[in-house]
Every structure is written in C-alpha cells, then in structure tokens.
Amino acid sequence: MHSSQIQQELTTARDKGPLREIKIPPCPDLLRRLRTAMQRAEPDMTEVQAVASADVAMSATLIRVANSPVHLSDGAPCVSVGQAMTRLGLQQTAMLMQQFLVRNALPVNSPHLQRFWERSAKRAVCMEFLARHVEGLAGDLAASHGLFCHVGIPVLLQQVRGYGGTMVEAAARIDRPFIATEDANHRTNHAVVGALVVRAWGFPDPLMASVRLHHDFTVLNDRDTDPGVPLLVAAGLVAEQLMREHEGVPPDAEWLQHRDEVQAHLNISEADLAEWAHDLQPTLDYVV
The missing domain is CATH 1.10.3210.10 (Hypothetical protein af1432)
Incomplete structure (x- = not known):
C-alpha cells in the first residue's frame, strides 16, 4: 500500500x-522545534540544547541517562544539559527528547x-x-x-x-x-x-x-x-x-x-x- x-x-x-x-x-511545540533543528543539513545543536533546557523534567531525564552505568565510565557525573548531550551524542539526545515529549503529550493512566x-x-x-x-x-x-x-x-x-x-x-x-x-x-x-x-x-x-x-x-x-x-x-x-x-x-x-x-x-x-x-x-x- x-x-x-x-x-x-x-x-x-x-x-x-x-x-x-x-x-x-496537538504536536508539542518543543517537539516541532526539535525536529526542525534536527532536519537541517547541519543539525542546530544550540537550538537542540535550548529545547532540552526549556523543560526541567526533560533536562533531568537527559542528565540521569547520561549518568547511568551504561554511559558513566571513569568520567565525572554530568551536572548540566550540555555535558549530558556531549556524553550521549546528538542522535541519542534527540531520541530521548522525542520519547519524553511524546510521552508527556499522550499520557497513559x-x-x-x-x-x-x-x-x-x-x-x-x-x-x-x-x-x-x-x-x-x-x-x-x-x-x-x-x-x-x-x-x-x-x-x-x-x-x-x-x-x-x-x-x-x-x-x-x-x-x-x-x-x-x-x-x-x-x-x-x-x-x-x-x-x-x-x-x-x-x-x-x-x-x-x-x-x-x-x-x-x-x-x-x-x-x-x-x-x-x-x-x-x-x-x-x-x-x-x-x-x-x-x-x-x-x-x-x-x-x-x-x-x-x-x-x-x-x-x-x-x-x-x-x-x-x-x-x-x-x-x-x-x-x-
């Protein structure tokens, strides 16, 4: 089909x-901004970080994942969104942000x-x-x-x-x-x-x-x-x-x-x- x-x-x-x-x-505004930033020929990392920082809970999620045993090796724990993005990489950061935004737009109770x-x-x-x-x-x-x-x-x-x-x-x-x-x-x-x-x-x-x-x-x-x-x-x-x-x-x-x-x-x-x-x-x- x-x-x-x-x-x-x-x-x-x-x-x-x-x-x-x-x-x-409706599609969350932050998700639209994230997709626009990621769809550019060169993804706009400044805008992605701005979107990530616009929601406290989303920022906390990125930092928590970056500090999980999967990602935390011998380095110091991340304390900021920028540090978390650097450790996770842009693609995984965007994937986690999308998951967070969709999950909050469509709550399941x-x-x-x-x-x-x-x-x-x-x-x-x-x-x-x-x-x-x-x-x-x-x-x-x-x-x-x-x-x-x-x-x-x-x-x-x-x-x-x-x-x-x-x-x-x-x-x-x-x-x-x-x-x-x-x-x-x-x-x-x-x-x-x-x-x-x-x-x-x-x-x-x-x-x-x-x-x-x-x-x-x-x-x-x-x-x-x-x-x-x-x-x-x-x-x-x-x-x-x-x-x-x-x-x-x-x-x-x-x-x-x-x-x-x-x-x-x-x-x-x-x-x-x-x-x-x-x-x-x-x-x-x-x-x-």
Whole structure:
C-alpha cells in the first residue's frame, strides 16, 4: 500500500468514517522545534540544547541517562544539559527528547497500559540499534517507528468507549490477530489511529506508512509500498522480539509466523539475533 493510498484511507475515515470523533492532541511545540533543528543539513545543536533546557523534567531525564552505568565510565557525573548531550551524542539526545515529549503529550493512566511508554522506549532503542546493523535502515526513522507504532492504543483507550474491554479480549483470543478484534469491535484499529497521529504531527510519509502497516507483512513483497517502509516493518518485528527476549517474555504469534521471511528480508541470521540481544541487554536494563 502506497503512502498516497494511506493518506486517502485516513482522510475518508476522518471525514465520514470511524475516526470522525477521535481527537488527536496537538504536536508539542518543543517537539516541532526539535525536529526542525534536527532536519537541517547541519543539525542546530544550540537550538537542540535550548529545547532540552526549556523543560526541567526533560533536562533531568537527559542528565540521569547520561549518568547511568551504561554511559558513566571513569568520567565525572554530568551536572548540566550540555555535558549530558556531549556524553550521549546528538542522535541519542534527540531520541530521548522525542520519547519524553511524546510521552508527556499522550499520557497513559490505565491499568491496561502500565508499562506502555517504557516498552515504547525500549522498542525505539532496539530500532535505533538495528539501524546501525541493517543496511538501508535510517536511524531517525527507525527510532521514531519504534516509539510510534503502538501510539494509537492510548488514543483509542482514552477516546473510544469499550476499548479497554477490546484490549482484554484481543489479548486473550488466539483465533485472530489483535487488530482483527479491534476492527470487529470499533471499525478501526491502533495501526490506523497511530498513522493518523503521525500524519497530524507532520512526520514524514514513510513513518506514517510504516506505522499503518506494522502488522501487515505482505508489504515485504509489495512493490507499490514506499521505499524503506518494508525495512521499518520488518525491523519493527525484530525489535519487538529483542525486547521480549530481554523481558523474558515468550515470542508473540507474529514472530513465530513471520520470523523466517523477516530475517530473509533483512539478511540477518540467528547468530546476529543472539549477539544483538546480548549487546542490547545493558542498555535496555536502564530504560524506564
């Protein structure tokens, strides 16, 4: 499915379909500023630092991560945003800031999603890691895909009556995929709503498409799909499995069903997966 088709699908669902009543929170101003600074040919580090310093809690998060055992070696602890940025590097700083800003724009207060943002952050970390090992996978899009692929779930939970019950039902059923239960009960699903959030917030079309299609593995062989989207979808499933392995959780049905074609698409082996799971462990230990 091409991004133009997804755009039309979202527009139709928004104008006269099941998404008419769903209100998408506005993109945070600080996130817009961060993206603008990072999208320049030479990222504007002064502006990134200004954005990071504009929110005390975000500044504290960067300093805390920079001082975690993963990053703190023999150096003195960081005490400022600038020191934290230097230690973390620009790309990881931007990724952490994006996670913080999205998390605060879409708060989750539900027993159904107690660890939602922690797991979203872990998925983003795994995706950014995979971008360093999979040819053609862009790091910024990969991390954003990991963060946003399930973002439709809290939106649906907040705004659609009965969605909490749908989550319980969908998780319990083994006769059909999670999104099939969502579609049956609400005529839409978290992949569609997540794509709507990504579009409303002005992110690139490939991210919108990958979020919309992250449970549709036919895209791996669909020549009409935008370049790069199949890579994001395939890597997303690998990231999910790496996260689940770190948590000691059994593989999900999608991994069991599609792992061979996903590994072939990404040209990765079982040895690669075992090595990456080992390498990611210390970083994932400190994601909260």
